[in-house]
Amino acid sequence: MTARPESKVAGVVAPLCVILLAIAFWAAIKWVFDVRDFVLPSPGGVLSAFLAEPWPFLEGCLATAINAASGFAIATVLGIALASLLSLSRVIERSVYPLTLLFQMVPLIAIAPLLVVWCGYGRPAIVASSAVVALFPVIANTLSGLRARPLALDELFSILGASVLVRWWKLALPSAVPSIVTGLRIAAGLATIGTISGEFLAGIGGKGAPLGVLITTALRNFQTDRVIVCVLLSALVGFALFGAVSLTSRLLLGRFLRS
Amino acid sequence: MAIDLSKNNFLSLEGASRWFGSVAAVELVSLTIAVGSFTSIVGPSGCGKTTLLRMMGGLEPLDAGRMERSLGALSYCFQEPRLLPWRSVVDNVALPLELNGVPREERLDRAYAAIARVQLSEAAGRFPHQLSGGMKMRVAIARALIASPALLLLDEPFGALDEVTRHELDAELRALWEREQFTAVIVTHSMQEAAFLSERILVCSPRPARIIAEVATSKDSRDARYWTSTSLNAAVRTASDAMATAIEALRR
Numbered sequence: 258m259t260a261r262p263e264s265k266v267a268g269v270v271a272p273l274c275v276i277l278l279a280i281a282f283w284a285a286i287k288w289v290f291d292v293r294d295f296v297l298p299s300p301g302g303v304l305s306a307f308l309a310e311p312w313p314f315l316e317g318c319l320a321t322a323i324n325a326a327s328g329f330a331i332a333t334v335l336g337i338a339l340a341s342l343l344s345l346s347r348v349i350e351r352s353v354y355p356l357t358l359l360f361q362m363v364p365l366i367a368i369a370p371l372l373v374v375w376c377g378y379g380r381p382a383i384v385a386s387s388a389v390v391a392l393f394p395v396i397a398n399t400l401s402g403l404r405a406r407p408l409a410l411d412e413l414f415s416i417l418g419a420s421v422l423v424r425w426w427k428l429a430l431p432s433a434v435p436s437i438v439t440g441l442r443i444a445a446g447l448a449t450i451g452t453i454s455g456e457f458l459a460g461i462g463g464k465g466a467p468l469g470v471l472i473t474t475a476l477r478n479f480q481t482d483r484v485i486v487c488v489l490l491s492a493l494v495g496f497a498l499f500g501a502v503s504l505t506s507r508l509l510l511g512r513f514l515r516s
Numbered sequence: 517m518a519i520d521l522s523k524n525n526f527l528s529l530e531g532a533s534r535w536f537g538s539v540a541a542v543e544l545v546s547l548t549i550a551v552g553s554f555t556s557i558v559g560p561s562g563c564g565k566t567t568l569l570r571m572m573g574g575l576e577p578l579d580a581g582r583m584e585r586s587l588g589a590l591s592y593c594f595q596e597p598r599l600l601p602w603r604s605v606v607d608n609v610a611l612p613l614e615l616n617g618v619p620r621e622e623r624l625d626r627a628y629a630a631i632a633r634v635q636l637s638e639a640a641g642r643f644p645h646q647l648s649g650g651m652k653m654r655v656a657i658a659r660a661l662i663a664s665p666a667l668l669l670l671d672e673p674f675g676a677l678d679e680v681t682r683h684e685l686d687a688e689l690r691a692l693w694e695r696e697q698f699t700a701v702i703v704t705h706s707m708q709e710a711a712f713l714s715e716r717i718l719v720c721s722p723r724p725a726r727i728i729a730e731v732a733t734s735k736d737s738r739d740a741r742y743w744t745s746t747s748l749n750a751a752v753r754t755a756s757d758a759m760a761t762a763i764e765a766l767r768r
Contacts (some may be wrong), residue, residue, distance in 0.1 A: 409598050412575055416592040418616050427615070431602050 298482035303489075306482035313464075313471065320467035321452055324380065325494055328455075329386020329448035333441060335388070335394025341425060343396075344403040354400070355360045369458045378459050383464040383467070386455030391444035398443070402436025403429045438506040445502045447497035468494070526551045526588075526667055526699040527572060531581035533724075534567055540724035541567040544581070547718065548728055549667075551586070552704040553698045554693055556710035557764065559720025566595070566671055568725050569703045572667045582588065588666030593673040597652035599644040605655050606631060606640045612663040630658040650681045655687065661692060670702040674709070686712055707759075711751040719759040721766055728762035 280300050286292065287299050294302060298376035307314055339357075343350045369386050376382040406429045414424050456469020466474070468487045528548040534541050541564040549555055549572075559565045570576035571583065573592045591612070599608045605625045613623035631640050634654040644652060653673060660668060670689075676681040690713055693700055704710050710717045711733050719729035733751040 316627060351613065409594070410600065413592075413594070413598050414615075415575065416573060417612050419615050423615060427611075428600070431600070434602070 279282045280287050295479040295481050298485065306480070307486045312466075313466070314463045314486055314490060317468045317471045317487065319492060320465055321456065321469065321491060322497065323451075324383045324456070325387055325436045325449045325452040325498055327380075327384045328392055328452055329445060329498060330440075331384065331388040332391035332395050332444050332448060336440070336444070337399050337437065338406050339392075340396045340403060341430070343400055343424070344429065347422060350400075356394060357393065360398075362366045362452030366454060369454060372455070373459045376459075380427045382459035383452060383455035383469075386459070387451035390454075391448040392434060394443040394447065395405045395437070398436045398440025399433060402433025402440075405436070406432045434510055438502070438510065441502050441506070442499060445498040446495050448502035449491060449498060452494075453491050520691035524550055525586075526553075527583070529572070529581065529583050532568075532571060532578050532583060533580040534564075534571060534576055535579050540564075542571065543726055545725065545727055546581075549699060549701060551699055553716065554690075554695045554714040555702070556714040556717045557701065557703045557720060558705060558707060558717055558755070559711050559725060560722050560763075561705060563720045563723050565703045565720045568720070569669055569671050569701065571603055572701060580752070589663055591658055591660040591663065591665035591668045593660045593668070593670040595671050595675060596757075597644070597649075597656040599652060599655055599659075601644050603638065604641050604643055605647070608644070608655055609658045611659060614661065626662055627658075630662045630746030631655075633661075633692075634658045634685070650677045653677055654685065657689070659689070664696065665698055666671060668698055668700045670700065672704055673702070675705070679759055682709070682759045689713065707752045707755050708748070711748055711755060717755045719755065720762065729755075729758040731758050 283297075284300050287297055287469070301413070337392070343353055368389060369382075372382045372385045376385055403425075410428055411424075411434070414428050419427070452467075453469045453472075456467045457473055460467055460470035462470050462474060467490045472484055472487045475481075477486065525548045528546075530546045532545045533543050542724060545568060557565045557568060571578055572585070573590060574585075575592070584593070600611070605609070609630050610623045610627035618626075628637070628640060631637055634657055636651060636654050639647060639651060644655070644675060647655070651701055653676065657673065660670075674685050681750070686709055692711075700714075702710070702713060707717075713767070715733060717731040717733060718727050719731070720726065721728045731754055733755075734747065
C-alpha cells in the first residue's frame with residue numbers, strides 16, 4: 258500500500274505549517290507588546306543562544322537522554338516484573354495493588370528530596386526519580402494486559418497441563434504485549450519529566466551538566482533564551498525516547514499487536 | 517456406589533450433572549468410554565453436549581456425580597481453532613511438545629510431520645491471521661494429535677468448515693484413529709459425521725443433556741466411503757430414528 262501524495266501533505270506539511278505559525282505568533286507577541294528579553298526572548302534570540310555555544314547544550318542533551326533512558330529501562334524491567342508478580346495471585350494483587358495506586362498519588366516532587374537523601378546528588382538520584390515516575394503506567398498497563406489473557410487460550414493451556422510459570426511466559430506475557438507497549442509509550446514521556454525534575458533537585462553542574470541543571474543555572478542568570486533552548490531540547494529527548502519505543506515495538510513486536 | 521473403572525474403560529461418568537445458576541445443562545449422565553473406542557455424542561443445538569464433553573476434559577466441574585479417568589495424555593479440540601496469534605503455524609502445532617519439554621529440533625520435526633498430515637506444509641511458516649478458517653482448524657487438529665494423546669476429545673471441530681474440507685478431515689481423523697487406536701469422543705450435530713467416525717453414537721436429549729439413546733454402528737458402515745455407502749446411510753437413519761423416537765417419548 259503506497260501513501261497517496263495528499264496524505265503526505267496532511268501528515269508532514271500541515272503540522273510543519275502549524276509549527277511555523279506558532280513561531281510567527283511568538284515573534285509577533287514579542288514585537289507588538291515589546292516584551293523584554295528576560296521575560297520572552299525572540300525565536301531568533303533563542304536560536305542564536307543555542308548557536309553561540311552549542312556544545313554544553315548538546316552534552317546536556319546527551320546526559321539527560323542517558324538519564325531518561327536509564328530510568329525508563331529500570332521502570333520497564335521493574336514494572337513488568339512487579340505486575341507479573343501481582344498477576345500470579347489474586348490475593349497478592351488485591352492486597353498490594355491499592356498500595357501502588359496510593360504510591361502513584363504521591364507527587365514525585367515530594368519524593369525527590371528523599372531520593373537525594375537516599376542516593377546522594379548526581380545520576381543515581383536522577384535516574385531513580387525518572388524510574389519512580391515512569392514505573393506506575395508500566396505496572397498498571399502490564400497488569401491489565403496480563404489479567405485480560407483470553408479465557409479460550411487459558412483453557413487450552415489447562416488442557417496442556419501448563420504450570421503457572423509456563424502460562425505466564427508463553428500465554429499471559431505475549432498476549433499482554435499490546436498493553437505493555439501502551440504503558441511503555443506513556444512511561445517514555447514520563448521518564449523524561451521525572452528526569453528533568455530529578456535534575457532540578459539532584460543535578461550536579463559543571464562540564465556535561467544535564468539539561469535540568471542548565472535550566473536552573475540559566476534561570477539564576479536571567480538567561481531566559483537559554484532556558485527555552487533547554488526546554489525545547491528536553492522535549493526532543495522525550496520525543497526521541499517515545500519514538501524509539503514506538504519504532505521498536507512496531508519492528509520487533511508486529512505479530513503481537515495484531516490478533 | 518463405586519464406579520468400576522476396569523481396564524477396559526478409559527473414562528466413566530456416573531450421575532454426572534452440571535448446573536449454570538438454576539439451569540441444568542447436564543443431568544444425571546452415566547456412561548463409560550472404552551479404551552481405544554470412538555464415541556460420538558449427538559443432540560440438538562444447545563442441549564448441553566459441549567458441557568458434557570468439557571466435563572470429561574476437566575474444563576467443567578461436576579456439580580453432582582462422579583467421574584473417573586485413566587491416566588494418560590489428553591487432547592481437546594475446541595469448536596474454534598484457538599491458535600496463539602503471535603505464533604507461526606509450526607510453533608502453534610509444536611506447543612504441546614514444547615510444554616512437555618521436548619527438545620526444539622525434535623518438536624519442530626514432529627510439528628512439520630503433523631502439518632504435512634493435515635496438508636498444510638506450504639503454510640507452516642504463516643501466522644494464524646493469514647489462514648482461512650479451514651486451515652486454522654487443520655492447524656488445531658495437528659496440534660491436538662501431535663503429542664499422541666491417549667484420549668482425544670473433539671467438540672464439533674469441523675462444524676465451521678465447508679463440506680469437502682470436512683469430509684477430508686473426517687476421513688483423515690478416522691484413518692489416524694485406526695492407525696493409532698487412541699480413545700476418542702466427538703461432539704457433533706451431524707449424524708453422517710457421527711456414523712462415519714464412530715462405533716457408538718450416544719444421543720442427547722434437549723437441555724438438560726441426558727443420554728436417551730445409544731446406537732452402535734456396524735464396522736461395515738465405517739469401512740464404507742463416506743457419502744456413497746448405503747450402509748452408512750442406514751446407520752444414519754437408525755441413529756436419527758432413535759433420536760426422534762427418544763425425543764418423542766420424552767415429550768409424552
